[in-house]
Amino acid sequence: MITKExxxxxxxxxxxxxxxxxxxxxxxxxxxxxxxxxLLECFQWSDDDYDIEDVKEELADVMVYCIDxxxxxxxxxxxIINVKMxxxxxxxxxxxxxxKSTKYDKL
Amino acid sequence: MITKExxxxxxxxxxxxxxxxxxxxxxxxxxxxxxxxxLLECFQWSDDDYDIEDVKEELADVMVYCIDxxxxxxxxxxxIINVKMxxxxxxxxxxxxxxKSTKYDKL
Amino acid sequence: MITKExxxxxxxxxxxxxxxxxxxxxxxxxxxxxxxxxLLECFQWSDDDYDIEDVKEELADVMVYCIDxxxxxxxxxxxIINVKMxxxxxxxxxxxxxxKSTKYDKL
Amino acid sequence: MITKExxxxxxxxxxxxxxxxxxxxxxxxxxxxxxxxxLLECFQWSDDDYDIEDVKEELADVMVYCIDxxxxxxxxxxxIINVKMxxxxxxxxxxxxxxKSTKYDKL
Numbered sequence: 001m002i003t004k005e006x007x008x009x010x011x012x013x014x015x016x017x018x019x020x021x022x023x024x025x026x027x028x029x030x031x032x033x034x035x036x037x038x039l040l041e042c043f044q045w046s047d048d049d050y051d052i053e054d055v056k057e058e059l060a061d062v063m064v065y066c067i068d069x070x071x072x073x074x075x076x077x078x079x080i081i082n083v084k085m086x087x088x089x090x091x092x093x094x095x096x097x098x099x100k101s102t103k104y105d106k107l
Numbered sequence: 108m109i110t111k112e113x114x115x116x117x118x119x120x121x122x123x124x125x126x127x128x129x130x131x132x133x134x135x136x137x138x139x140x141x142x143x144x145x146l147l148e149c150f151q152w153s154d155d156d157y158d159i160e161d162v163k164e165e166l167a168d169v170m171v172y173c174i175d176x177x178x179x180x181x182x183x184x185x186x187i188i189n190v191k192m193x194x195x196x197x198x199x200x201x202x203x204x205x206x207k208s209t210k211y212d213k214l
Numbered sequence: 215m216i217t218k219e220x221x222x223x224x225x226x227x228x229x230x231x232x233x234x235x236x237x238x239x240x241x242x243x244x245x246x247x248x249x250x251x252x253l254l255e256c257f258q259w260s261d262d263d264y265d266i267e268d269v270k271e272e273l274a275d276v277m278v279y280c281i282d283x284x285x286x287x288x289x290x291x292x293x294i295i296n297v298k299m300x301x302x303x304x305x306x307x308x309x310x311x312x313x314k315s316t317k318y319d320k321l
Numbered sequence: 322m323i324t325k326e327x328x329x330x331x332x333x334x335x336x337x338x339x340x341x342x343x344x345x346x347x348x349x350x351x352x353x354x355x356x357x358x359x360l361l362e363c364f365q366w367s368d369d370d371y372d373i374e375d376v377k378e379e380l381a382d383v384m385v386y387c388i389d390x391x392x393x394x395x396x397x398x399x400x401i402i403n404v405k406m407x408x409x410x411x412x413x414x415x416x417x418x419x420x421k422s423t424k425y426d427k428l
Contacts, residue, residue, distance in 0.1 A: 037251035060191035144358035
């Protein structure tokens with residue numbers, strides 16, 4: 001999915017520009033939200049009539065900042081996703097949640 | 108970073124619950140923004156005094172929905188990130204942007 | 215704070231452009247989030263070094279879409295704020311929450 | 322729309338709890354985004370099947386933080402909205418934008 005070379009490129013970009021000083025976890029959290037909303041803007045007035053090139057760029061931006069944050073906090077993406085998926089699987093038992101978008105606390 | 112098994116687990120979770128019907132690109136964009144803001148909430152009142160366990164969960168949630176969106180739109184994470192990084196490298200030349208958080212259109 | 219003339223101007227702007235068709239409650243919720251993140255962008259890399267003119271514009275945009283949503287759903291701002299403030303006052307008793315940013319469920 | 326008494330109640334709530342220390346403009350911007358996304362969550366999986374009581378609460382929360390920010394920065398809501406509406410009216414001439422959700426830079 002994402003190769004080591006790509007991750008290195010993303011981190012090198014920051015290092016080359018001496019931007020680590022701006023990349024506090026809080027600023028990266030803001031940045032992920034800001035980019036997520038540029039992605040959302042692709043769907044602001046229509047669910048279906050979106051520009052796929054814009055979507056690709058904005059989704060990439062979200063992931064770039066996720067990579068920065070993982071690095072900043074020395075987190076392993078694979079590990080934290082698996083820990084979370086185990087929780088999700090427990091919170092949403094198949095038999096109870098199948099075909100329903102109901103939130104777990106209202107299931 | 109993220110293994111094929113993990114991606115399969117994320118996608119299987121949706122398939123097992125028959126939730127693909129809810130996963131329109133627009134709904135996934137909303138979901139990425141919503142989870143990004145739960146991540147942001149970890150830093151709402153302080154930049155430094157955050158709960159790392161909460162951060163791990165919320166960052167994982169953001170990435171899970173990114174994986175869903177990539178799958179939904181048949182996009183390759185590595186490809187779209189590299190295309191975007193090439194643009195970023197061009198927009199932010201090292202000599203001009205080093206040590207500065209100035210946005211490219213004001214450089 | 216906000217006069218009736220101003221509200222009328224905001225609603226007239228939409229009517230003149232025949233944009234009511236785009237202003238579903240869901241689209242307005244997306245718009246409020248998108249504008250809130252343009253506001254957040256003013257503080258992306260620094261808490262203190264912001265452009266007050268940008269802040270004024272983006273905060274205005276958030277409020278404009280709030281006015282649109284209130285109108286769309288025939289809600290009264292004063293009423294819903296007072297109902298919510300009564301809840302907040304009960305959730306955050308002064309003696310328990312004074313000087314602390316702790317969320318009510320952890321008080 | 323929003324009476325002086327309501328604004329006073331919102332500001333008194335903060336003062337009584339000695340929370341002004343947490344209400345930097347940056348933290349309020351984060352808070353507006355966070356609440357905007359709780360509002361967005363009402364429409365996460367469906368545009369039409371929303372809980373109006375939840376919508377009222379979350380929209381109120383967005384406006385409460387807007388009131389806090391206006392106060393913090395000594396801004397007048399009416400003034401900044403009117404300044405922004407004048408810009409919007411110029412950016413979106415009726416004849417060009419009528420019935421179209423196209424962004425001004427692509428009109």
